Amino acid sequence: MNLIESVRIALHSLAANKLRSSLTMLGIVIGVAAVIALMGVGRGASKAIDSQINSMGTNLLFVSPGSTSESGVRTAQGSAQTLTYEDALALNDPANLPAVAAVAPQVQAFGQVVNMGNNVNTQIVGVTADYAPVRNYSVNDGEFISQANVQAKSSVAVLGANVASTLFPDGSAVGQSVRINNITFKVIGVLTAKGGSGFGNQDDQVLVPITTAMTRLSRSRSGGGNVISQISVQVVDAKQMDAAIEQISAVLRERHHVRYEDDFTIRSQQDMLESATQITDVLTLFLGGVAGISLLVGGIGIMNIMLVSVTERTREIGIRKAVGATRRNVLTQFLTEATILSVLGGLVGVAAGAGIAFLISGVSLGTMTLQPVIALDSILLATLFSLIVGLFFGIYPAFRAASLHPIDALRYE
Amino acid sequence: MDDRQLAAVRNQKIGFVFQTFNLLARTSVLANVELPLIYAGKKERRERAVATLERVGLGDRIHHRPNELSGGQQQRVAIARALINDPSIILADEPTGNLDSRSGAEIMALLHELHAQGLTIVMVTHDPDVGRQGKHIVRIHDGHIIADERLGDPPSVPGPTGTGDGGLAARHDKAVTQVARPQEVNQ
Numbered sequence: 231m232n233l234i235e236s237v238r239i240a241l242h243s244l245a246a247n248k249l250r251s252s253l254t255m256l257g258i259v260i261g262v263a264a265v266i267a268l269m270g271v272g273r274g275a276s277k278a279i280d281s282q283i284n285s286m287g288t289n290l291l292f293v294s295p296g297s298t299s300e301s302g303v304r305t306a307q308g309s310a311q312t313l314t315y316e317d318a319l320a321l322n323d324p325a326n327l328p329a330v331a332a333v334a335p336q337v338q339a340f341g342q343v344v345n346m347g348n349n350v351n352t353q354i355v356g357v358t359a360d361y362a363p364v365r366n367y368s369v370n371d372g373e374f375i376s377q378a379n380v381q382a383k384s385s386v387a388v389l390g391a392n393v394a395s396t397l398f399p400d401g402s403a404v405g406q407s408v409r410i411n412n413i414t415f416k417v418i419g420v421l422t423a424k425g426g427s428g429f430g431n432q433d434d435q436v437l438v439p440i441t442t443a444m445t446r447l448s449r450s451r452s453g454g455g456n457v458i459s460q461i462s463v464q465v466v467d468a469k470q471m472d473a474a475i476e477q478i479s480a481v482l483r484e485r486h487h488v489r490y491e492d493d494f495t496i497r498s499q500q501d502m503l504e505s506a507t508q509i510t511d512v513l514t515l516f517l518g519g520v521a522g523i524s525l526l527v528g529g530i531g532i533m534n535i536m537l538v539s540v541t542e543r544t545r546e547i548g549i550r551k552a553v554g555a556t557r558r559n560v561l562t563q564f565l566t567e568a569t570i571l572s573v574l575g576g577l578v579g580v581a582a583g584a585g586i587a588f589l590i591s592g593v594s595l596g597t598m599t600l601q602p603v604i605a606l607d608s609i610l611l612a613t614l615f616s617l618i619v620g621l622f623f624g625i626y627p628a629f630r631a632a633s634l635h636p637i638d639a640l641r642y643e
Numbered sequence: 644m645d646d647r648q649l650a651a652v653r654n655q656k657i658g659f660v661f662q663t664f665n666l667l668a669r670t671s672v673l674a675n676v677e678l679p680l681i682y683a684g685k686k687e688r689r690e691r692a693v694a695t696l697e698r699v700g701l702g703d704r705i706h707h708r709p710n711e712l713s714g715g716q717q718q719r720v721a722i723a724r725a726l727i728n729d730p731s732i733i734l735a736d737e738p739t740g741n742l743d744s745r746s747g748a749e750i751m752a753l754l755h756e757l758h759a760q761g762l763t764i765v766m767v768t769h770d771p772d773v774g775r776q777g778k779h780i781v782r783i784h785d786g787h788i789i790a791d792e793r794l795g796d797p798p799s800v801p802g803p804t805g806t807g808d809g810g811l812a813a814r815h816d817k818a819v820t821q822v823a824r825p826q827e828v829n830q
Contacts, residue, residue, distance in 0.1 A: 554651065557647075
């Protein structure tokens with residue numbers, strides 16, 4: 231008796247009990263569908279985060295002020311006000327720091343941005359002219375902040391795409407004026423939309439010259455005139471990352487007279503990518519675990535039904551043995567049935583999971599649009615896993631069937 | 644003998660016919676008859692099964708389900724299944740017990756025909772009329788042999804055992820309800 235014959239017989243007996251077979255399969259279908267859909271969502275999320283981080287620019291390092299320690303109480307990283315505009319200017323020194331290609335300092339503040347009846351509370355970022363190339367921004371309309379704007383401390387602003395559409399719902403923003411914290415700014419440009427990000431929406435901000443921000447907007451910051459929030463540094467190429475970190479650290483240590491502990495932190499884009507990946511990996515693993523449990527439950531369902539089936543078909547087993555079936559034949563038959571149930575359930579589950587993923591694609595999670603990724607490996611994994619579940623949970627009932635004595639089985643009522 | 648050898652003997656050497664037919668329900672007559680061939684790993688199953696069904700007079704019922712046939716027809720299917728691997732012996736456990744007298748007579752006629760073709764048939768029965776048709780009758784009462792008589796001449800049909808010595812019918816005393824297992828009769 232070969233495999234095709236076993237499959238034929240198994241399909242025949244499964245078809246004899248269609249409702250029961252399909253209900254049994256349902257356990258596996260749900261488990262596999264959950265694995266496929268959840269893994270797809272997890273991967274979609276991590277892909278979205280990757281692309282967001284990459285959209286920030288290439289070969290970036292982020293220099294932030296460190297934390298302060300006052301009477302032993304450590305404050306949050308970045309809360310110290312040790313990084314100055316002059317530090318940023320000092321880093322922009324190709325002779326001293328050959329690995330640094332461009333430097334873009336920034337000051338962050340929150341403010342109410344008003345145009346006539348429309349207003350929005352958003353992030354105000356003070357930037358230099360280099361901010362656009364370093365952080366991969368471009369203007370859709372008008373122009374970006376120039377070096378002259380920075381030197382003149384001009385009251386000009388470049389609006390993020392969302393801000394522009396909120397404040398100027400019916401017309402071009404360029405040339406108009408907005409009031410930020412009661413100071414009038416002339417709008418000189420609107421940024422090209424970048425899409426959301428896991429780290430604050432990049433379309434939801436207003437850019438102004440850094441000098442203007444430091445002197446006129448960041449009054450809340452006690453440090454006064456020249457404190458900045460972050461410096462984005464573009465490194466000449468990816469291989470120079472470590473060299474750039476060394477060079478920047480050396481310059482800043484010297485300028486800040488650091489003796490024991492750095493009062494600044496340097497993070498690379500890679501670090502951000504890794505921490506984001508870690509989060510999504512844990513998420514995917516967790517979701518996969520939950521789905522795995524439902525597969526297990528489905529497997530137990532198969533075992534249960536197969537045990538019932540063996541009892542119910544004791545007479546059939548007796549007949550088969552009487553006409554010459556060996557233990558192995560009977561074992562194969564019941565094992566094949568269990569495996570077909572689970573693999574068929576697995577295939578239906580893959581289709582259902584892909585369908586669910588398709589249905590939820592485009593759903594936005596906060597500022598992110600989810601695009602689930604159904605990869606071939608997760609399909610193969612789920613199918614293989616359901617095959618293993620079928621074999622594992624089918625072996626005991628099949629063994630029970632195979633070890634029935636032919637005469638006892640024939641007499642069973 | 645281990646399990647595989649026992650299965651091979653059941654498959655190749657012995658054909659079983661039961662009182663309750665023991666056909667697979669929900670399975671066509673043809674598939675029921677093909678079953679021993681599947682376990683024997685033989686080819687051309689369909690042709691052989693059809694030929695055997697024609698031999699028992701059911702060539703026109705091959706796609707029916709057992710429950711669509713009369714008792715006598717079901718028993719013929721069972722006999723066809725027993726015959727399909729050309730066994731040396733047919734063990735029949737009260738083959739007419741569940742049938743009305745006319746169907747029973749038909750089945751007996753079929754068994755006589757097979758016997759005439761050289762098959763050894765061992766049959767257990769409570770029915771004296773059926774029992775009397777055997778060539779070699781062993782009476783069993785409460786598990787003990789109480790009579791052993793040979794009727795007629797051993798036929799000279801060559802068989803695998805060289806004798807083909809006819810039916811063996813074991814009859815119980817009517818007060819005894821114990822059913823003899825084929826193995827017990829076969830000692």
